[in-house]
Amino acid sequence: THTPVVTATPTPTHTPVVTATPTPTKTPTPTATPIPATPTPAPQATPTPVAPAPTATPTPRATPTPLATLVTAAAKVPLRYAYKFRWKGGRTQFTEITLSGIPSEADVEIDCEGHSSCPKKLGLKRTGKKNAAKQSYEVKGLKGKWLRNGATIRIEAKRDQYIGRVFRLKVKSPGKIVETARCLLPDRKNPAICPAS
Secondary structure, three states, rough: OOOOOOOOOOOOOOOOOHHHHHHHHOOOOOOOOOOOOOOOOOOOOOOOOOOOOOOOOOOOOOOOHHHHHHHHHHOOOOOEEEEEEEEEEEEEEEEEEEEEEEEEOEEEEEEOOOOOOOOOOOOOEEEOOOOOOOOEEEEEOOOOOOOOOOOOEEEEEEOOOOEEEEEEEEEEEEEEEEEEEEOOOOOOOOOOOOOOO
């Protein structure tokens, strides 16, 4: 009897599994942040101090004399007037206006204002002596002139260092004349109420 020969099967050799070792990740080297260089300012020239402009010294002004003192010290220009008139209907006519007692150094003016019925020009005729200290005048230019209500005869007398005088004769209504008196005070252009004398 043939006895079978049993051949031993070799035990398979275990092949070891090789595990790849991961390559370590390289840590990046930090990049240096550039620091901008601070510019060095250019040296500036030191300004030369400028001397201040000299201040002009104001010229002192004289203290004005109070108006009240001037008015008290000054006298009014003396002047007297007289007139005659008549009326008819709604019209009035001055038949005569005379001025007297005026110093020869004074300037006298007369005119008419306030209405178109006024004559365009009035004048003065000397009735006294030319060289007299006191002068007298007669108003010229009113003859035959009929004035309506509102027409006003204005008489003005001025003299240096004196308070001027302004008189008005206003036709208010037939047969009625309204008189007003004002003064021209020193350093004033418009007539004002006269100061008590």
